[in-house]
Amino acid sequence: MKVSSFAVARPAYYDRNATSGTAVYSGSFIAPHAETVRWTVTVATGKKANIELTRMMAYRVTVATVAATAGYVARITTASSYMDILYEAHISNVLGYEAKDLAPAGVTLYAGETLDGRTYDGSTGGAYNYLTGCKYTTFDA
Amino acid sequence: MIIRVQLVGTGIGNDPYRVDLPTYSSVVTNETTGRAFADVPASDVSPDVAAFVAAYPTVDLVTPLPVPFPASLASSWAEFLARRYDLGEARWHPVVF
Numbered sequence: 531m532k533v534s535s536f537a538v539a540r541p542a543y544y545d546r547n548a549t550s551g552t553a554v555y556s557g558s559f560i561a562p563h564a565e566t567v568r569w570t571v572t573v574a575t576g577k578k579a580n581i582e583l584t585r586m587m588a589y590r591v592t593v594a595t596v597a598a599t600a601g602y603v604a605r606i607t608t609a610s611s612y613m614d615i616l617y618e619a620h621i622s623n624v625l626g627y628e629a630k631d632l633a634p635a636g637v638t639l640y641a642g643e644t645l646d647g648r649t650y651d652g653s654t655g656g657a658y659n660y661l662t663g664c665k666y667t668t669f670d671a
Numbered sequence: 672m673i674i675r676v677q678l679v680g681t682g683i684g685n686d687p688y689r690v691d692l693p694t695y696s697s698v699v700t701n702e703t704t705g706r707a708f709a710d711v712p713a714s715d716v717s718p719d720v721a722a723f724v725a726a727y728p729t730v731d732l733v734t735p736l737p738v739p740f741p742a743s744l745a746s747s748w749a750e751f752l753a754r755r756y757d758l759g760e761a762r763w764h765p766v767v768f
Contacts, residue, residue, distance in 0.1 A: 551712070553696045564682025566700055572693035575757035642758045648687055663696075 543580065546670040554663030555647060559591055561657055565603075565650040571666055575641045578671045584633035584664040586616050586647065590625060594656025597623035602662060603648040604633060608640075615645075623656070641671065672716060673697075675729040677768035678707040691765045693756055701732035706768050708732065717751040720744055724767060740767040 555568030573579045586602040601618035616631045639645060647662045678700050680688040688700055688707075696710040708729075713721075723744055727736050745766055752763045 553694070555697050557699070563688075563700070564702070565687040566682065566698065567680075567687050567689035568698045569696045570689070570692070570694060572756060572758075572761075574693075574755065642761060644693075646689075650687075 543578070543669045544667065548667050548669040550665075550667050552663055552665050553645075553647070555649070556659075556661045556663075557649075558659045559657040560649070560651070560660060562594070562598075562600075562651040562653045562655070563649070565648050567646050567648050568660075568662060569664075570644055570646040571639070571664065572644045573639045573641050573668065576671055577641060577668050579639040579645075579666045579668045580635075581633075581637040581639060581645055582635045582665045582667060584616060584637075584645070584647075585631065585662065586618065587628065587630035587659075587661040588618065588649065589629075589659045589661075590622060590627040590656065591659050592655075592657040593623050593625055594653035596654040597621050597656065598652035598654070600651035600653060600658060601629065602650070602660065604631075604662075604664070605646050605648065606637070606639065607644045607646070609642055623653075639666075672711055672713055672721065672724065673708055674711050674716070674720075674724050674765075674767060675706055675708055675732070677766040678702065678705045691763050693752060693761075693763055699732070704733055706732040715752060715755065717748050720748045720751075720767065727767075736767070 553569035604616035615633045618629045680686045682688045690709045700707040749764045
């Protein structure tokens, strides 16, 4: 059989100059604080990124004098809007209270888009432990 | 690499505390002094900025640098990031602080 096609399959994304990375934040006994971006990933021109895992966790380790809303956000920002793929808001003064979330894999970010992770705690006194982050692979678009 | 940079934002509404870099991890802040430690990918740090950071190590979020971060280095870092990400109007202006 004569094969005359010159078509060549495009390599899979992981074979297109792929680079693996993580963006993380972990903190222990973190005092109340305003919303703070702990990590960010931005996709450069000519690249895409697969977000393979995003996880966020907050754990109360010290009771507050006055508990208020606390939590975390994992936010995707595109050219025109944003979406919180993980969002946690709670009021708890229970020692050991834990909130945690995992985002589904398979989110693709395009050039100029970002994924960031934020924490916040509006309490007076007290503290949380945080464990947050994402695993991603960037590759030629 | 860990770099102590200027914290931006107010922490109010849609203006969270953050650092003015496209990609970073592990931010620890001091809102009072306006400083933050951030883990920045080595590929996002120009060689001249890396040399400055190595020359003036920082151990806390309070003690000022012995010399201010030169404006020329700030400009070259901003240009370095703009070229690397090539995202048109997107610009970052990080300052070692």
